[in-house]
Structure formats: C-alpha cells, structure tokens
Amino acid sequence: MSTLDYDYKFDVIINKIKEMDAGNIILQFPEGLKSDAISVSDTIQEALPDVNIIIDADPCFGACDLADVKVNKHIDLVVHFAHTPLPIRTDCPVLFIEAHSTADVERPILDALGRVDSTVKVIGLVTTTQHMHKLDEMIHLIESRGYTVKLDKGMGTSPGQVLGCNFTSIKNLDVDVIIYVGSGDFHALGVKLFTEKPVILADPFIGQSREIEEFYDRILRIRFARIAKAQSAKSFGIIMSSKKGQLRFDLAIRLKQLIREHGFDAQILNMDYVSPDLLLPYNLDAFVMTACPRIAIDDSAMYKKPVLTPDELEIVLGIRDWENYQMDEIIIHDEQT
Numbered sequence: 492m493s494t495l496d497y498d499y500k501f502d503v504i505i506n507k508i509k510e511m512d513a514g515n516i517i518l519q520f521p522e523g524l525k526s527d528a529i530s531v532s533d534t535i536q537e538a539l540p541d542v543n544i545i546i547d548a549d550p551c552f553g554a555c556d557l558a559d560v561k562v563n564k565h566i567d568l569v570v571h572f573a574h575t576p577l578p579i580r581t582d583c584p585v586l587f588i589e590a591h592s593t594a595d596v597e598r599p600i601l602d603a604l605g606r607v608d609s610t611v612k613v614i615g616l617v618t619t620t621q622h623m624h625k626l627d628e629m630i631h632l633i634e635s636r637g638y639t640v641k642l643d644k645g646m647g648t649s650p651g652q653v654l655g656c657n658f659t660s661i662k663n664l665d666v667d668v669i670i671y672v673g674s675g676d677f678h679a680l681g682v683k684l685f686t687e688k689p690v691i692l693a694d695p696f697i698g699q700s701r702e703i704e705e706f707y708d709r710i711l712r713i714r715f716a717r718i719a720k721a722q723s724a725k726s727f728g729i730i731m732s733s734k735k736g737q738l739r740f741d742l743a744i745r746l747k748q749l750i751r752e753h754g755f756d757a758q759i760l761n762m763d764y765v766s767p768d769l770l771l772p773y774n775l776d777a778f779v780m781t782a783c784p785r786i787a788i789d790d791s792a793m794y795k796k797p798v799l800t801p802d803e804l805e806i807v808l809g810i811r812d813w814e815n816y817q818m819d820e821i822i823i824h825d826e827q828t
C-alpha cells in the first residue's frame with residue numbers, strides 16, 4: 492500500500508460495513524484523491540475479503556454529486572470521501588469520510604502572517620473540509636502572535652468552512668484581513684469577491700502563502716470579456732445538471748423566461764456531467780450555467796462560446812451593474828431530492 496496523505500478512517504469504514512452487513516459497496520473519490528483509490532480499496536478488501544468493492548471512476552467534484560443514483564439497486568453503501576454532507580436525500584446509505592489532510596498548517600500560516608500589514612488586529616479565518624480538523628490549531632497559532640481571530644458559521648457549513656459554491660460563512664465577518672487555508676485559488680477568489688477584504692492564501696500542500704490580488708484581477712478581466720462577448724448573443728443555452736446537489740430546476744425555468752422577456756431565444760439543456768463537447772451540437776450563441784458555479788469560472792478557457800453565471804446573465808441583460816458582480820452560489824436549505 493502507498494503512503495496516503497489523508498486520513499481515510501479505515502476503522503470507521505470497516506465498522507460501518509460490518510454493522511450494516513453490507514455485501515456491495517462503492518467508493519467515491521474526488522479527482523484529487525483518485526490516485527489513492529486502489530490502495531484504499533485494497534486495505535478494505537484485506538479486512539473484509541467477502542465484500543464486493545467497486546470504485547466509482549466517474550468524475551466527482553463535491554458532495555453535490557453522490558454515486559447513490561448510479562448503481563443503487565445493487566449497492567448497500569456508498570463511501571464518499573473528502574466532502575461534508577449536503578442536505579440531499581439519498582437513494583441508499585452514504586458514509587461520508589472527510590479524508591482530513593495530514594499536511595502541516597503551521598508553516599503556511601506563519602508565512603501568511605508575514606504578509607500581514609502592521610495595522611492589522613483582527614484576522615478572519617476560513618478553510619475547506621480537508622483542513623477543518625486543524626481549525627483549533629490554526630486559531631491558537633494566529634492568536635499566539637497577538638491577533639484576534641474571527642470565524643463564522645455559514646448556511647449549511649461549519650464555522651470557518653467554505654465550499655466552492657457556499658461562502659455564507661464569511662459574508663458578515665468584520666475583520667481587517669482574511670487568511671484562507673487551502674490550496675485552490677477558486678475558494679480564495681470567492682472569499683475576496685464576497686468580502687472585498689485583503690485575502691491571503693496559506694497553502695498547506697506547499698507550505699507557503701500567496702496573495703490572490705493578481706489572480707483576482709485576471710479572473711475579473713476574463714469575466715468582463717465573457718460578458719462583453721455575450722452581449723451580442725441572440726440565443727442562449729441554459730445548462731441544467733441532473734446531479735442532485737447541482738440541480739436548480741426553478742432557476743433554469745426562471746432564466747429561460749427572463750431571456751425570452753428580453754427578446755432572445757433560450758433553450759434549457761439538461762445533462763449530468765457538463766463538458767464542452769456536449770454543447771457542440773447546439774447552435775446557440777452563449778450559455779448560462781445553473782450547474783456547479785465553478786464550471787463557468789474554472790473551465791472558462793475550455794469553452795469556445797461564453798459560459799455565464801446567472802448573475803453575469805443579469806449584467807448582459809442590463810438588470811445588474813458590473814459593480815455588483817458576485818460569485819454564483821448553491822445554498823441548499825432543506826433536504827432535497
């Protein structure tokens with residue numbers, strides 16, 4: 492077995508399988524952890540030789556996309572790694588294993604504090620699921636350097652936690668600067684857009700920190716260019732995902748009406764996994780993404796035609812000002828199918 496950089500909590504998984512007397516299980520990993528899948532499967536198999544273990548090889552980017560619907564007639568348990576549960580009704584039992592990272596947070600945080608202005612007194616702290624178990628250590632470390640740390644609970648997120656589509660935990664933070672502990676620029680970008688505070692990204696995987704201003708400026712320039720290009724569009728495809736945690740049916744219907752009210756054509760395109768190739772057959776000038784909010788931003792360069800967020804569509808249609816630009820979010824309030 493390879494050395495794993497995450498805590499896969501094998502005892503929890505094995506006990507759960509035994510307790511349920513589960514015969515068939517499917518393991519679901521996000522893209523970044525798929526290289527551990529065989530080692531994880533082998534370890535469980537060694538402990539439970541009679542259990543049928545399947546690795547879900549489809550792309551997976553969040554708890555919005557559970558494997559329960561795929562093979563649910565055959566499967567007793569889905570083990571979903573690296574994400575916290577969303578309030579989504581599942582078709583079979585799902586065990587969430589957060590797969591906490593063992594990466595050190597001290598070095599990148601100290602590096603981040605080295606970038607903090609001498610006038611700063613109050614620091615906002617946010618992180619992702621992989622590092623949530625080290626939150627107390629992070630707070631203690633920052634406070635030991637004389638700062639006050641503030642963090643908040645979001646709608647559907649724990650104190651100090653952000654998801655790629657849920658930044659509710661940072662919107663009301665009254666702080667001088669925010670330290671985001673994690674690796675991806677996207678989350679830091681969201682924190683910056685929603686707070687307009689200085690944001691420093693402390694990356695535990697490389698043990699360093701970086702400012703995100705340059706990335707923020709570059710992304711805003713790209714978004715501005717996409718919006719400008721879409722302003723000549725006469726027809727729009729509204730992309731709707733059938734993934735449970737990404738399905739925004741009512742929003743798609745509302746956007747179609749909105750576009751038509753403004754004199755343009757609109758079609759709703761439903762798909763599971765959204766990819767540029769799937770859009771090629773449709774002779775439409777621009778697309779609006781109601782599936783994962785990250786697709787329009789992170790994958791922008793992969794699409795030949797502009798792919799907008801719902802808020803960006805409002806700018807195109809002249810009902811929102813560019814000054815009020817916001818990231819798109821999917822906030823799931825109640826359990827939904």
Ligand code: SF4
Binds near residue numbers: 552555654655736821
């Ligand atoms: S919708 Fe996108 S950002 Fe939100 S949990 Fe799913 S993959 Fe992550």
